[in-house]
Amino acid sequence: xxxxxxxxxxxxxxxxxxxxxxxxxxxxxxxxxxxxxxxxxxxxxxxxxxxxxxxxxxxxxxxxxxxxxxxxxxxxxxxxxxxxxxxxxxxxxxxxxxxxxxxxxxxxxxxxxxxxxxxxxxxxxxxxxxxxxxxxxxxxxxxxxxxxxxxxxxxxxxxxxxxxxxxxxxxxxxxxxxxxxxxxxxxxxxxxxxxxxxxxxxxxxxxxxxxxxxxxxxxxxxxxxxxxxxxxxxxxxxxxxxxxxxxxxxxxxxxxxxxxxxxxxxxxxxxxxxxxxxxxxxxxxxxxxxxxxxxxxxxxxxxxxxxxxxxxxxxxxxxxxxxxxxxxxxxxxxxxxxxxxxxxxxxxxxxxxxxxxxxxxxxxxxxxxxx
Amino acid sequence: xxxxxxxxxxxxxxxxxxxxxxxxxxxxxxxxxxxxxxxxxxxxxxxxxxxxxxxxxxxxxxxxxxxxxxxxxxxxxxxxxxxxxxxxxxxxxxxxxxxxxxxxxxxxxxxxxxxxxxxxxxxxxxxxxxxxxxxxxxxxxxxxxxxxxxxxxxxxxxxxxxxxxxxxxxxxxxxxxxxxxxxxxxxxxxxxxxxxxxxxxxxxxxxxxxxxxxxxxxxxxxxxxxxxxxxxxxxxxxxxxxx
Ligand SMILES: Nc1ncnc2c1ncn2[C@@H]1O[C@H](COP(=O)(O)OP(=O)(O)OP(=O)(O)O)[C@@H](O)[C@H]1O
Ligand SMILES: [Mg+2]
Numbered sequence: 001x002x003x004x005x006x007x008x009x010x011x012x013x014x015x016x017x018x019x020x021x022x023x024x025x026x027x028x029x030x031x032x033x034x035x036x037x038x039x040x041x042x043x044x045x046x047x048x049x050x051x052x053x054x055x056x057x058x059x060x061x062x063x064x065x066x067x068x069x070x071x072x073x074x075x076x077x078x079x080x081x082x083x084x085x086x087x088x089x090x091x092x093x094x095x096x097x098x099x100x101x102x103x104x105x106x107x108x109x110x111x112x113x114x115x116x117x118x119x120x121x122x123x124x125x126x127x128x129x130x131x132x133x134x135x136x137x138x139x140x141x142x143x144x145x146x147x148x149x150x151x152x153x154x155x156x157x158x159x160x161x162x163x164x165x166x167x168x169x170x171x172x173x174x175x176x177x178x179x180x181x182x183x184x185x186x187x188x189x190x191x192x193x194x195x196x197x198x199x200x201x202x203x204x205x206x207x208x209x210x211x212x213x214x215x216x217x218x219x220x221x222x223x224x225x226x227x228x229x230x231x232x233x234x235x236x237x238x239x240x241x242x243x244x245x246x247x248x249x250x251x252x253x254x255x256x257x258x259x260x261x262x263x264x265x266x267x268x269x270x271x272x273x274x275x276x277x278x279x280x281x282x283x284x285x286x287x288x289x290x291x292x293x294x295x296x297x298x299x300x301x302x303x304x305x306x307x308x309x310x311x312x313x314x315x316x317x318x319x320x321x322x323x324x325x326x327x328x329x330x331x332x333x334x335x336x337x338x339x340x341x342x343x344x345x346x347x348x349x350x351x352x353x354x355x356x357x358x359x360x361x362x363x364x365x366x367x368x369x370x371x
Numbered sequence: 372x373x374x375x376x377x378x379x380x381x382x383x384x385x386x387x388x389x390x391x392x393x394x395x396x397x398x399x400x401x402x403x404x405x406x407x408x409x410x411x412x413x414x415x416x417x418x419x420x421x422x423x424x425x426x427x428x429x430x431x432x433x434x435x436x437x438x439x440x441x442x443x444x445x446x447x448x449x450x451x452x453x454x455x456x457x458x459x460x461x462x463x464x465x466x467x468x469x470x471x472x473x474x475x476x477x478x479x480x481x482x483x484x485x486x487x488x489x490x491x492x493x494x495x496x497x498x499x500x501x502x503x504x505x506x507x508x509x510x511x512x513x514x515x516x517x518x519x520x521x522x523x524x525x526x527x528x529x530x531x532x533x534x535x536x537x538x539x540x541x542x543x544x545x546x547x548x549x550x551x552x553x554x555x556x557x558x559x560x561x562x563x564x565x566x567x568x569x570x571x572x573x574x575x576x577x578x579x580x581x582x583x584x585x586x587x588x589x590x591x592x593x594x595x596x597x598x599x600x601x602x603x604x605x606x607x608x609x610x611x612x613x614x
Contacts, residue, residue, distance in 0.1 A: 007474060019462050207457070208456060211457075212454055215423070216476065
């Protein structure tokens with residue numbers, strides 16, 4: 001036992017783990033923050049709150065436009081006025097309740113609200129006819145347009161009708177939280193590897209600690225392996241705690257193969273550990289390091305569909321996105337968590353992720369600047 | 372073996388800066404050598420080349436008769452060093468830092484405790500490195516340098532920035548080492564008293580070359596009966612050592 005304990009690999013790993021654990025802020029970002037994020041987003045996108053939709057109605061003179069338009073019928077019957085707006089409450093148990101607020105304003109004011117994102121639909125009355133202004137690419141705007149149009153022609157009961165034909169899905173693995181947690185685990189691996197490994201190495205280089213350490217008989221590769229291994233252990237703890245929370249609070253189940261999940265987790269760690277070593281192979285300047293890490297991490301954060309599906313991106317971009325390491329990891333995790341996938345479905349990702357990690361590690365080690 | 376360190380005709384440039392321009396230097400086992408000279412004289416560059424951390428453009432460096440090429444594993448066992456500035460891992464204690472470095476030499480905790488006592492950090496054994504004062508940090512760096520009982524100890528400005536008491540404490544540790552072990556020391560310093568107190572020999576460097584090399588009293592005698600190292604430097608270069 002003492003022999004193992006005095007081994008440099010053991011000591012290096014222990015030193016790195018102590019260093020991480022003794023920095024409370026690091027623990028907050030690694031453990032508490034992802035759980036808070038899962039909790040907040042999970043709640044925000046799962047509970048059925050009453051939605052409030054704001055619509056701008058352009059006012060041309062002092063007389064109310066609404067009064068002489070097709071909207072009038074509705075407003076007359078439902079004269080709910082709130083803070084000067086005409087409000088129309090629509091009820092539907094299955095879809096959730098919606099409140100439409102018609103806000104009269106000038107064209108300029110409407111445009112300001114549009115830019116701020118408080119509205120996405122503007123209604124104008126031209127020759128007693130309603131004209132709808134909105135961005136057809138914006139799905140939400142289109143939805144509101146359809147809803148307002150339906151209500152204007154068929155009355156408020158339109159929204160409540162045909163409830164019996166709607167059957168809310170209760171299949172497991174289709175909630176937002178089911179989508180989110182595997183993505184957060186994948187993101188956690190990427191973030192903690194890139195900051196934990198790259199940043200630590202760059203900082204040690206700039207503080208001349210690397211230089212001091214390689215002036216001893218220490219094996220250089222042991223230093224990197226220990227750093228990666230310490231990170232791996234922390235990543236396991238972070239992922240298990242995040243999953244435990246999601247299991248307890250949201251009853252999140254893993255439907256697929258656990259061995260496949262473990263292997264994918266390891267492959268993800270290898271991939272990002274290798275990438276992190278490569279990122280930090282040269283610079284001794286922590287600002288440059290910061291930039292490099294961000295340059296690698298940020299595009300994947302945005303593109304890889306951690307929070308929302310990347311299928312809204314144009315088709316030509318999707319092939320590229322699908323092959324990013326974070327996308328592969330997150331998609332693989334999701335397929336195991338939610339679609340019951342096993343080794344058969346994810347072996348390609350396993351292979352690509354591991355190969356990415358090994359190649360970047362070897363190249364990084366080759367060009368690594370120790371002093 | 373007559374010399375433990377042999378430096379012959381070593382040159383090193385950084386782009387257009389000629390940091391070391393053809394230095395010859397030999398050190399006997401057990402000899403304490405003080406390397407002095409103004410900022411930018413090339414002291415750190417010279418020392419780091421002996422440590423194997425920088426590579427000479429030309430010339431040869433041998434420690435115990437061996438060059439760094441192909442013998443680095445062996446030579447790392449022979450030397451101990453402290454760099455001009457090093458930070459250790461912030462949130463490791465003094466003892467844990469010692470343990471970590473000891474593991475590189477396959478040494479156990481006994482040696483760590485011995486060294487901690489040697490540099491007088493017993494009371495700070497459990498303190499994190501971040502909480503140490505400048506002097507305590509320098510003593511830790513010295514302790515780490517001594518872990519493997521090196522044959523050649525290279526200390527780059529080990530007392531810079533310390534108050535006179537703290538400096539004296541380090542001197543005492545090194546003096547004791549001189550009496551008890553057969554360690555050679557190469558010490559760079561800006562303090563003449565330090566070189567005078569500790570070193571058998573003074574090597575004066577300026578602009579990448581060695582201006583003078585020998586025991587202090589001999590150097591002073593040789594250069595127009597200078598009264599101290601500053602006068603010696605003026606007599607040699609016409610400039611003050613420290614303006
Ligand atoms: N990595 C480097 N890149 C470029 N120039 C360097 C580098 N290291 C040293 N130099 C230059 O080489 C010269 C010698 O530097 P060195 O650090 O050896 O001086 P020194 O005698 O240790 O000075 P000090 O007393 O300030 O520590 C200086 O002019 C310095 O600017
Ligand atoms: Mg120096």
